[in-house]
Every structure is written in structure tokens, then in C-alpha cells.
Amino acid sequence: MDQSKSRLITLILVIIVGALTLGPATMLIIGSFSEGFGAFGTLTFEKYARVYSDPRLYGALRNTLIFTFGSAILATTLAFGLAYLNHRTDVPFRGLLHLIPTIPMMIPHLAYGAAWAILLNPSNGIVNVFLRDVLGLGIINIYSLPGMVFIEGLLELPIAYLVIAPAMASFDATMEEASWICGVSPRKTMRKITLKMLLPAILAALTLATVRSLSAFAIPSVLGFPNRIDVLTTFVYRLVSTGLFPDYGRAAAVGVNVLVSAVILVFVYRHYTATAERFVTIGGKGHKIHRMKLGKMRLPMGILALSLGILLIIVPVIVLAYISVVPYIMPPGPKAFSMLTLANWKAVLSEKITLVAFRNSTFLALVGATVGILLSTVVSYVIVRIRNAGSTVLETLAFASFGFPGLIIGIGFMWALVRTSLYATIWALLVGYVATYLPFGIRPLTSTFIQIDTDLESASLVCGAGLFRTFRRVIAPLALPGIISGWTMMAIMFVQELNLSVILARPGTEVLSVLTHRAVNDAFWGRVATLGVIMIALSAVLLGLTRIFTRKFAS
Amino acid sequence: MEIRVENIVKTFQSSEGPVTALDDVSLTVPSRTIMTLLGPSGCGKTTLLRCVAGLETPDSGKITLGHTVVWAKKNGKTTVVTPDKRGLSMVFQTYAIWPHMTVFENVAYPLEAQGMSKAEITSQVAKTLKFVQLEGFERRPVTALSGGQQQRVALARAIAPEPQIILLDEPLSNLDAKLREETRVVLRSSLNKLGVTALYVTHDRLEAFALSDVVVVMKDGKIMQQGSPEDVYFRPNSRFIVDFIGKANFINGSVQEVKKEHILVDTGLGTLLCQFRDDVQPKQRSTVAIRTDFVEVVPKGKENNVAEELTQNLVSGVVERALFLGEYREVNVRVAEETLTFRLHPTISVDEGDQVQLFLNPQGCHFLL
CATH class of the missing domain: 1.10.3720.10 (MetI-like)
Structure with a gap:
């Protein structure tokens, strides 16, 4: 890969990952010194003092x-x-x-x-x-x-x-x-x-x-x-x-x-x-x-x-x-x-909000995990294969955000998104999920790429295949098992996600875990149990599907 | 201090049933002797060493260190001295030096276990590190050392308590070839200087020859031959030993006559003078090993100058292939019905198609049973 191209790709990734991780963290800090939500006002220590x-x-x-x-x-x-x-x-x-x-x-x-x-x-x-x-x-x-x-x-x-x-x-x-x-x-x-x-x-x-x-x-x-x-x-x-x-x-x-x-x-x-x-x-x-x-x-x-x-x-x-x-x-x-x-099941399944939440959770799991794993794949590849200052920054960002507490970073996202059109949409949750769980995709994929011998890529390049073709024909297929298992893990985490969702979900963007949380607060144990079983089942289905897919792919 | 191993049997359970690792093995390492256990992997040499150390429990037999029985099982009665009470030292193949300790702490460890005072430990460690040429390395973390230095720390830890017995399990196998050759010489003189009884496991025959007073060659849990390096090299007792210590051609032969210093054997190459052995009868048929490196090319025109008693082992043939390999020249010579391989001194120039006359040294011709 020539220098300028790799530098450009690294730069783009640093901006994306930086926005996703440092963005909400920075907004959290700015927010803590602000007068009010929505309009920052002048710098104040009032919130801290109180x-x-x-x-x-x-x-x-x-x-x-x-x-x-x-x-x-x-x-x-x-x-x-x-x-x-x-x-x-x-x-x-x-x-x-x-x-x-x-x-x-x-x-x-x-x-x-x-x-x-x-x-x-x-x-x-x-x-x-x-x-x-x-x-x-x-x-x-x-x-x-x-x-x-x-x-x-x-x-x-x-x-x-x-x-x-x-x-x-x-x-x-x-x-x-x-x-x-x-x-x-x-x-x-x-x-x-x-x-x-x-x-x-x-x-x-x-x-x-x-x-x-x-x-x-x-x-x-x-x-x-x-x-x-x-x-x-x-x-x-x-x-x-x-x-x-x-x-x-x-x-x-x-x-x-x-x-x-x-x-x-x-x-x-x-x-x-x-x-x-x-x-x-x-x-x-x-x-x-x-x-x-x-x-x-x-x-x-x-x-x-x-x-x-x-x-x-x-x-x-x-x-x-x-x-x-x-x-x-x-x-x-x-x-x-x-x-x-079956009263609990009937009650839960007949409510419109359950269907909304189920649809939202499934959407976030499928689309969120796909976006998340695609970004993780590219970032991990750059971290492992391109060794420059940018890739070090990426690695550090991915690592630092590994410890980000979802609920706290959710507050940061609120500050970041409140005045944008993303606020109170399902996309806000999607961005939040991908940002917070990115390290869980990057870490396993990094070790996947480390295990793929560089010579395999060099061989493809020597054969006259370009960078994109090499990635598509050689690297991606070899990394596929890692990518699939990373996707499954992310999708299951997204089905269960509570910490961010409880902050970011608004009427219409509820997810299953948020409904469960409400039911817990109201001590509706039958409802909690029913929703819990639904979430476990959804996770199991995701795991089962990828298992079947992996087995088919292997044979 | 003497090591005596008597009738040790050890079997392992594997997925394909029990495997006999040691099959009724007995041997004695005399005091202050360096003995090597030599053999291919899986021959039981490491298992035997670990039994002596107490890291492996035999099924039956008896192990004595000096006058102390450290392990015995007879009629259901078992005597066991655990490894920490056997008072011996050991150098491991992977060194097994502890990464969370410095060089000093590693070497001081066995001394602390003996309850030595702080001052004594400090001076003993310093003395030992000087002996292995690691002075000034006391405070280094062992993770920062090179392979050769780690190996010397392992040795230092083993000799620091001034043991009477030291066990070494392939201690040089993780070093690169050049360093291994150098260390082998140093190790031999160190062990001699210390005057310890050493039992040394290796699969490398050069290492075994260079280091030991006695070589014990093992195969499939049995001792095949035991003797000084010269004994084993010059008087191999079986095809296995010949193969293991060098290279040879194997042809059929039958004994013609047993003489005082040699035996005469009829072979496809004619009658060969072979090394003497007294346990054979005329007419007995078996294999003759002709060592590849016990051969001389008789220069052209000098055929008649060969000493008379040695005219016996002259064969002539055509060079089929000649490879120059630096240290020696490997040639395949067609003699009668056989193609024989020999190693010639690199200065002797022969080419494919050359007619050569060869003298097969009787010392390198073994009639094997």
C-alpha cells in the first residue's frame, strides 16, 4: 500500500473513531461545566458545587x-x-x-x-x-x-x-x-x-x-x-x-x-x-x-x-x-x-410497545452489529498492518473506550446529540451502540489479523491484485470466521444493551431491555420474566443462525 | 554420591492403551561420574531422569541415592522421598527460571530453602555467578536475558547449593548450534571441577560423547548399550547403535572363521575382516555393518604397497555419484551387486564414473547379531 493512501485511510478512521469515542466523552466534560442542557451558556462550576x-x-x-x-x-x-x-x-x-x-x-x-x-x-x-x-x-x-x-x-x-x-x-x-x-x-x-x-x-x-x-x-x-x-x-x-x-x-x-x-x-x-x-x-x-x-x-x-x-x-x-x-x-x-x-405472554405480546421494542432491538442487533463489525474490521486491519502514528492513536482510542461506562457515555451522547436531528431517533441508539461497543469488535479482530501471515497478502499483491481486490479476495475470507464470531457477539450484546439505551431511548425508540427495566421498577415480575425469556431466545436464535452459517461456510 | 536405579518399570496410559516408557531398567552412576542417557525421543531417557528426580513415579523398582533409598516399591510396600527432600539439583530443558524473580533471587532460592543466612547467601550467589560468568547480573530481571544467559542462570541455580548429584535434562537443546558447541566444553569442565555425580539426558550424540564418562544408549524403554564414548563408538553391539551413532551400509554375510583378533565373514563383496567378537560360530548368517567413515581410497599404482595383513578388505568399484559436502565428500560406489555409501576426506577428488579401489578398515566392519 502506498504511503499517501494508507495515511489518508488512517486519517479518516482516526476522525470517525475519535468522533465516536472522544466526542461523547468531551461533550460530557463540557456539559458538566455548562449552565443548562441544550444551551451551554457560560462556563460554570455550579453543577459540581451542587x-x-x-x-x-x-x-x-x-x-x-x-x-x-x-x-x-x-x-x-x-x-x-x-x-x-x-x-x-x-x-x-x-x-x-x-x-x-x-x-x-x-x-x-x-x-x-x-x-x-x-x-x-x-x-x-x-x-x-x-x-x-x-x-x-x-x-x-x-x-x-x-x-x-x-x-x-x-x-x-x-x-x-x-x-x-x-x-x-x-x-x-x-x-x-x-x-x-x-x-x-x-x-x-x-x-x-x-x-x-x-x-x-x-x-x-x-x-x-x-x-x-x-x-x-x-x-x-x-x-x-x-x-x-x-x-x-x-x-x-x-x-x-x-x-x-x-x-x-x-x-x-x-x-x-x-x-x-x-x-x-x-x-x-x-x-x-x-x-x-x-x-x-x-x-x-x-x-x-x-x-x-x-x-x-x-x-x-x-x-x-x-x-x-x-x-x-x-x-x-x-x-x-x-x-x-x-x-x-x-x-x-x-x-x-x-x-x-399464558396471561403474561398474551399481555406482553398484545401491547403495541412490545412490538416496537422488539423491532427496534432486532434492527439495532442486525444493523448495528453489521456497521460495528465493518468499522471494527477496517480499524483492526489498520492497527495491525499499517504501522504509523495514526494507527497507534486508533489503538489507544479503541483501548481507552474499552472501559467506557455505557450509562455515563450515554449522558455524553445526550449532550452531543440534543441539538441534532439524531436526537430521539433510533439512529442515536445505533451510533451510541457502535461507539460504545467498538472495542469489543476491534480486540478479537486484531488478534485475527495478527494470525494472518503478511506473506499471504504480499503474494496477492505480487500477483497483480490491487489493494481492494486483495482485501476482498484474500484478507476478508481468511478473517471471516473472526468477523462472524465478532458480529454474533456484538449482535447479542446489542439485544441485551441496557446502560446506554436507558439514557438514550425516547418514546418510540424503546428497546426490549428498556421495557424490562420499566417492568422491574414497577415490580411486574411476570412481565419481566416474559421479556427476559424473549431476549434470551432472541440471543439464542442469533447464535444459532451464525453457527449454522459458519458450518455451511466451513463445508 | 552414587545413583543406583534397579528394575524400574514405568508405564503411561495413552489413548491407545498403556505405553511402556521404562522396561525393567537398571543402572548405576558411580560417584563423581558424568553419565549421559542418549537416545531418540520417546526412548524413556527423560522419564528415567524424572524418576530419579522424583517428578515421575515408577510402577515398580528401586532408586537409591548414596545410601538413601528414595523410592522403592516391593510387595505393595512403597518408600517415597518427595523431590524437595532428595537433595539433588536439576537443570531443565526449558530452564524453568522464574520470570518474576531477578537473577539473584533465582540463584538464591535453593539456598533460602536450606535456611542459609542472608550473608552466606549473598556470598554464595556471588561466587556461583562468577563461576558461570554472570557477575554483575544480580539485579537483572531474568526476562531481560539472552537464551545463553538464561541457561547459565539455570545452571547457577543448580550448582549454588553445592549438590552432590546434578540432573540435566537436555540443557543445551534450546541454544543455537554454535553456542551449544561452546557451552558443551564449558559444561564438561565445570562438572569435572565441581566433582559432582551427573546424569545427563540428550538426543545429540556429539553432546553425549563430548560430555560424558559413560554413555547409556536407550531405545523403547530399554538400555541398548552402555560404556565409554569410545566403547560405544568403536564397538557398537547392534544395528540400532550403528545407525544412531553414525552411518553405515548393511549387507548380508556368514561367518567363515573366528580368528584371534578378527573374524572372517563371507559377503557379496568377498571375504571381509570384521571386528572381533567371541559369541559367533562359523556358518552363522547375519548382517554386516560397513561404516561409511572407516574407508580409505587406495591411490592408483600403490595397490601393492598396502600392508599384507590388510589386503583382505580391498574392494573396487565404480563411483556412481559424488557429492561435495564441505567437511567430507559423500560417494556412492557400485561394488559387485551392492551400492555402498562412503564418506571420503574432502581433499580426495573423485568423479562420477571413476574406478576406485577402497580399503574397508576392519575396525569399521561389524558383524551384527
């Missing part, structure tokens, strides 16, 4: 710290345990255990939280009723900070696992053997060698889980709302959703700090990932992996690990499906089964 003198903010801050770190630590601990069992012991059901962390992405966090509220809410939670009325014990109140930490921790487990497991799998067991030979016992070796060498990966997982729970809105919203346990995201949401005059200025003033914290954490994450990779490259392939013999503990540990899968996957799906066909929250039993009804 919101930072609000004592409720400090309550929310304290809750956020506990919620964020608590769930991140829980997720990382569980992920470490699961990865250790899977990769380093002879635990049974290993094939099944490997699947556990991959499935929960099909379940929207909101629906997941709702399922637990149905089981463990203090008034009529199914499990609580059983504990109180049948066993005569106390109840477990899920509407509490520990409850929120527990559920969010389970939800962050998969992402933490995806960071820790590769490090565990590539761990060179001779590193431990060398320590034993030096006269150090296996137990001490675990502490001095194994844990220390895995520490960067563990810290990377911890940081990533922290970023994600810092941005989390679904769980604090479902489980924190009833007892007014605010974290920063729900605090910000409350500023713009309640009262006669939503205050986007104060929301922005709080949001700026959340955004900055998230971006800092993302760079901390990058630092640990780099260290973890350096630790792996020195090791190289070991003789073979030593699996610790669990002995008598083998079956119990296997069952314990499997139960994580049950908590993560089986419980929410069954609860939601069940609650969608009974008239109100009731324990399963003869009475419930005699009252099975």
Missing part, C-alpha cells in the same frame, strides 16, 4: 466502592478456583466446566438480577418463603449490598475466567518442579511460585471485573432500587430520570469522574496483561501438565464447580421461564401447576 455538596453522593460513593471491589474480588476468586480446577487438577466434568463461563453472555444482566429477586426478595421471594414458612428460618434479603455484590460477582465471573484461564493453561509446570527440586515443599511452591507467577493475570482479571462492575447498572438497579441502595451509576440515572427537570449537568459532573476512573483502570489492566504475557513467553512448553490428584475431594470439587454453572445458567433460565407462565410469584407445586397461564 452535586458534590450532596451527602447522598457520598453514600453512593461508599456503596460503589463496596459493590465494585466486592464483586470484582468475588468474581476473580471464583474464576481462579474454577480455572485451577479445570487446568491443574483431575476434577471430573472438565468438558462441562469449560463451557460454564461462555454461556452467561446469553442472559441479560437485568433478567438475571430479576430471577434472583424473584427467588430472594424479602416479601415473597420463593426461596425466602420456603426458608421462613417451611423451615422457620430467617430470610436472605437480596435487596442489600451483600446481595448485589454476590450477584454482580457471579456475572463478572465469566470475564475474569477468560482472563485467568489462558494464563493457567499455558503455565509451565516445570516452574513448580524446579522449585520442588530446590528443596521447597509443594505447598510453599504454590505460594512462592505458582501464585506469584499468575499474579499479573489475577490482577488483570480483578481490574477488568472492577471496570465492569463500576459501569454496571442492571444489578444495582434491580436489587438496589427497592432499598434505595445507590451506586454511582444509579445515582446518575436518578438525576436524569426523576423529577420534572432532569439535570444532565449534575449527571455529567459525577459521570466525568466515573469515566476517568474507568479509563485509568483500563490502562492498569493493560499493564498487568503485558506483564502476564512476558511471564508466559519465557516459560515455553513444559514437559506435560501435572494435574493435582484431588483424591477423595475429586467428586465434591466437581459438584461444587458444577453448581456454579447451575447458579449462573440453569437457575435464572428456569426461574424466568416458570414465572412467565404463572399469575404471580408462587412456589412451584401442585397449586402453581394448576394455575399455569
Whole structure:
């Protein structure tokens, strides 16, 4: 590719990606210093002064710290345990255990939280009723900070696992053997060698889980709302959703700090990932992996690990499906089964707004994921293959926005779009989705392109094919599996998207998750369950379709 | 300190059923001896080393270090000393130096485990790093070292506690060829200087010859031959060994006569003087190995000057192919019904179609059973 052409393409991409990521972030900052929404007015610190003198903010801050770190630590601990069992012991059901962390992405966090509220809410939670009325014990109140930490921790487990497991799998067991030979016992070796060498990966997982729970809105919203346990995201949401005059200025003033914290954490994450990779490259392939013999503990540990899968996957799906066909929250039993009804489904499906939301969600998933993955493909290609200042900027932008909290960036988009014709249209959501989820397309595609040998492209160019033909005939087909899986992931994320949608959706542009959120706030559990099942089904259909397509393509 | 391995059996479970990695192996490494286990991959050499280290558990047999039985299984009674209590050192193929520690911390690690004082550790590490020529590298992170330096850190860590036994698992195989040759010489003199008992695993015969007092050649979990490098090289006992340590032509032959220093074997090339062995009978038929590098070209017109007792092994033929390979010249010579391959000194110039007379050194003719 000649210099000027590549420079031009890079420049165009820097402008697009810059507008999508830095744009809303900048508008958020400007907005926080503005007098009013819509007209910026003169520079003012009034919003900061007001919101930072609000004592409720400090309550929310304290809750956020506990919620964020608590769930991140829980997720990382569980992920470490699961990865250790899977990769380093002879635990049974290993094939099944490997699947556990991959499935929960099909379940929207909101629906997941709702399922637990149905089981463990203090008034009529199914499990609580059983504990109180049948066993005569106390109840477990899920509407509490520990409850929120527990559920969010389970939800962050998969992402933490995806960071820790590769490090565990590539761990060179001779590193431990060398320590034993030096006269150090296996137990001490675990502490001095194994844990220390895995520490960067563990810290990377911890940081990533922290970023994600810092941005989390679904769980604090479902489980924190009833007892007014605010974290920063729900605090910000409350500023713009309640009262006669939503205050986007104060929301922005709080949001700026959340955004900055998230971006800092993302760079901390990058630092640990780099260290973890350096630790792996020195090791190289070991003789073979030593699996610790669990002995008598083998079956119990296997069952314990499997139960994580049950908590993560089986419980929410069954609860939601069940609650969608009974008239109100009731324990399963003869009475419930005699009252099975499709009333919830009929009600939900007969409402016009459901069809609007379903159409919007499907549109955003299909079109949004297509636009998103096309942009990601081009950006990743430029990041991997064109090495100039522009591509470094692109890489940094893509990485920094990886930690952007959807709800906060949504506020930024409001400031950016309020005076444009995009405001309150489905396109506003589309732009927001693509911008916020771009890193989730760019990261996997970057590794796809790294794996495609440059010589394959050079060969095509030498054959006389131009740049465009080379891309179409050689690069795109080779990258296709990566592109398809990236598309599927984005489409599923878009079906479930809540954080941005809850800010950007206006009458007529509602999506399924926004309807579910409203139903949660109104405690219409039957509706929540029905919408949850619809979203899970839609995600499953998307996944199934791409699987079929991929298989056909492969054969 | 002596290493004694007795009747070790080890089987692995693979997807195609059990595989015997060690098939009733016994050997003794005398104190202060360097012994190499040499063989192709999968011959069981690394498994044997790991059994001695305690990293692999045999199915049966007995392993003794000095006077201590470290592993034994007899009549259902098992004696086990775990690797951390065996008091030996090991250098790993991948070095296994810890990336989260500096050079100093890596080398100090076994000393800390022994409970040495801080001051002692500091001086011992300094002494050891000087020995492996890594002075001044104490504070470096090991991730910043070259392959050769990492290898020396691994060696330093193994010798720092002044062990009596050191196990080395292909320690040079990750170095490039030139560095490997240099390191091999340094390693030999280091091990001799330290006066340790060393068990060394390699698949490289040059490395085995250069380093060891005793070479043990293994195949399929069995010991095929054991002896000094010269023993193994000059008196190979099987076709496998001949193939493994060099190149040879294999032809059929039958014993004509067993003499005092040689045996006479009838072959398609005529009667050949072969290396002596006392376990054969006249008329016995088997294979004769003619080593490719135990041959001389008899210069034209000097045919009659060859010492009389050596006239026996003269053959003549036509050069079918000659390749110049730098260190030697590889030629295929058609002799009677056979085409034989030989390696000639590069200065001896022959061309395709040349008629040559060759003297096959009896030292390089082995009657194999």
C-alpha cells in the first residue's frame, strides 16, 4: 500500500473513531461545566458545587466502592478456583466446566438480577418463603449490598475466567518442579511460585471485573432500587430520570469522574496483561501438565464447580421461564401447576410497545452489529498492518473506550446529540451502540489479523491484485470466521444493551431491555420474566443462525 | 554420591492403551561420574531422569541415592522421598527460571530453602555467578536475558547449593548450534571441577560423547548399550547403535572363521575382516555393518604397497555419484551387486564414473547379531 493512501485511510478512521469515542466523552466534560442542557451558556462550576455538596453522593460513593471491589474480588476468586480446577487438577466434568463461563453472555444482566429477586426478595421471594414458612428460618434479603455484590460477582465471573484461564493453561509446570527440586515443599511452591507467577493475570482479571462492575447498572438497579441502595451509576440515572427537570449537568459532573476512573483502570489492566504475557513467553512448553490428584475431594470439587454453572445458567433460565407462565410469584407445586397461564405472554405480546421494542432491538442487533463489525474490521486491519502514528492513536482510542461506562457515555451522547436531528431517533441508539461497543469488535479482530501471515497478502499483491481486490479476495475470507464470531457477539450484546439505551431511548425508540427495566421498577415480575425469556431466545436464535452459517461456510 | 536405579518399570496410559516408557531398567552412576542417557525421543531417557528426580513415579523398582533409598516399591510396600527432600539439583530443558524473580533471587532460592543466612547467601550467589560468568547480573530481571544467559542462570541455580548429584535434562537443546558447541566444553569442565555425580539426558550424540564418562544408549524403554564414548563408538553391539551413532551400509554375510583378533565373514563383496567378537560360530548368517567413515581410497599404482595383513578388505568399484559436502565428500560406489555409501576426506577428488579401489578398515566392519 502506498504511503499517501494508507495515511489518508488512517486519517479518516482516526476522525470517525475519535468522533465516536472522544466526542461523547468531551461533550460530557463540557456539559458538566455548562449552565443548562441544550444551551451551554457560560462556563460554570455550579453543577459540581451542587452535586458534590450532596451527602447522598457520598453514600453512593461508599456503596460503589463496596459493590465494585466486592464483586470484582468475588468474581476473580471464583474464576481462579474454577480455572485451577479445570487446568491443574483431575476434577471430573472438565468438558462441562469449560463451557460454564461462555454461556452467561446469553442472559441479560437485568433478567438475571430479576430471577434472583424473584427467588430472594424479602416479601415473597420463593426461596425466602420456603426458608421462613417451611423451615422457620430467617430470610436472605437480596435487596442489600451483600446481595448485589454476590450477584454482580457471579456475572463478572465469566470475564475474569477468560482472563485467568489462558494464563493457567499455558503455565509451565516445570516452574513448580524446579522449585520442588530446590528443596521447597509443594505447598510453599504454590505460594512462592505458582501464585506469584499468575499474579499479573489475577490482577488483570480483578481490574477488568472492577471496570465492569463500576459501569454496571442492571444489578444495582434491580436489587438496589427497592432499598434505595445507590451506586454511582444509579445515582446518575436518578438525576436524569426523576423529577420534572432532569439535570444532565449534575449527571455529567459525577459521570466525568466515573469515566476517568474507568479509563485509568483500563490502562492498569493493560499493564498487568503485558506483564502476564512476558511471564508466559519465557516459560515455553513444559514437559506435560501435572494435574493435582484431588483424591477423595475429586467428586465434591466437581459438584461444587458444577453448581456454579447451575447458579449462573440453569437457575435464572428456569426461574424466568416458570414465572412467565404463572399469575404471580408462587412456589412451584401442585397449586402453581394448576394455575399455569399464558396471561403474561398474551399481555406482553398484545401491547403495541412490545412490538416496537422488539423491532427496534432486532434492527439495532442486525444493523448495528453489521456497521460495528465493518468499522471494527477496517480499524483492526489498520492497527495491525499499517504501522504509523495514526494507527497507534486508533489503538489507544479503541483501548481507552474499552472501559467506557455505557450509562455515563450515554449522558455524553445526550449532550452531543440534543441539538441534532439524531436526537430521539433510533439512529442515536445505533451510533451510541457502535461507539460504545467498538472495542469489543476491534480486540478479537486484531488478534485475527495478527494470525494472518503478511506473506499471504504480499503474494496477492505480487500477483497483480490491487489493494481492494486483495482485501476482498484474500484478507476478508481468511478473517471471516473472526468477523462472524465478532458480529454474533456484538449482535447479542446489542439485544441485551441496557446502560446506554436507558439514557438514550425516547418514546418510540424503546428497546426490549428498556421495557424490562420499566417492568422491574414497577415490580411486574411476570412481565419481566416474559421479556427476559424473549431476549434470551432472541440471543439464542442469533447464535444459532451464525453457527449454522459458519458450518455451511466451513463445508 | 552414587545413583543406583534397579528394575524400574514405568508405564503411561495413552489413548491407545498403556505405553511402556521404562522396561525393567537398571543402572548405576558411580560417584563423581558424568553419565549421559542418549537416545531418540520417546526412548524413556527423560522419564528415567524424572524418576530419579522424583517428578515421575515408577510402577515398580528401586532408586537409591548414596545410601538413601528414595523410592522403592516391593510387595505393595512403597518408600517415597518427595523431590524437595532428595537433595539433588536439576537443570531443565526449558530452564524453568522464574520470570518474576531477578537473577539473584533465582540463584538464591535453593539456598533460602536450606535456611542459609542472608550473608552466606549473598556470598554464595556471588561466587556461583562468577563461576558461570554472570557477575554483575544480580539485579537483572531474568526476562531481560539472552537464551545463553538464561541457561547459565539455570545452571547457577543448580550448582549454588553445592549438590552432590546434578540432573540435566537436555540443557543445551534450546541454544543455537554454535553456542551449544561452546557451552558443551564449558559444561564438561565445570562438572569435572565441581566433582559432582551427573546424569545427563540428550538426543545429540556429539553432546553425549563430548560430555560424558559413560554413555547409556536407550531405545523403547530399554538400555541398548552402555560404556565409554569410545566403547560405544568403536564397538557398537547392534544395528540400532550403528545407525544412531553414525552411518553405515548393511549387507548380508556368514561367518567363515573366528580368528584371534578378527573374524572372517563371507559377503557379496568377498571375504571381509570384521571386528572381533567371541559369541559367533562359523556358518552363522547375519548382517554386516560397513561404516561409511572407516574407508580409505587406495591411490592408483600403490595397490601393492598396502600392508599384507590388510589386503583382505580391498574392494573396487565404480563411483556412481559424488557429492561435495564441505567437511567430507559423500560417494556412492557400485561394488559387485551392492551400492555402498562412503564418506571420503574432502581433499580426495573423485568423479562420477571413476574406478576406485577402497580399503574397508576392519575396525569399521561389524558383524551384527
